Amino acid sequence: MDSTSDERTKNNVMRHEYRTLTEDEKVQMKMVKDLGMDFVNLLHSIGGTDPTGDRMGSANLTLSLRHMEDAVYRAVKHITG
Numbered sequence: 001m002d003s004t005s006d007e008r009t010k011n012n013v014m015r016h017e018y019r020t021l022t023e024d025e026k027v028q029m030k031m032v033k034d035l036g037m038d039f040v041n042l043l044h045s046i047g048g049t050d051p052t053g054d055r056m057g058s059a060n061l062t063l064s065l066r067h068m069e070d071a072v073y074r075a076v077k078h079i080t081g
Helices: 023-047 059-080
Strands: none
Touching: 023 059
């Protein structure tokens, strides 16, 4: 299910507190996630690793990935909060 779908509030009892997002919020959330994926792909390119895998080229790139994942998570939490 797409993370911007209004149906995401209905598919799981644990998600009963989610609210329906505005169209602007859906666009913002998709942009943040797309930028995150672009950054992941760039890290793989820099490290010479396979973008379909989960290994990075160095410990520093791995940390970059983890911090980027946290940044995307927190930005989405802000948008959807």
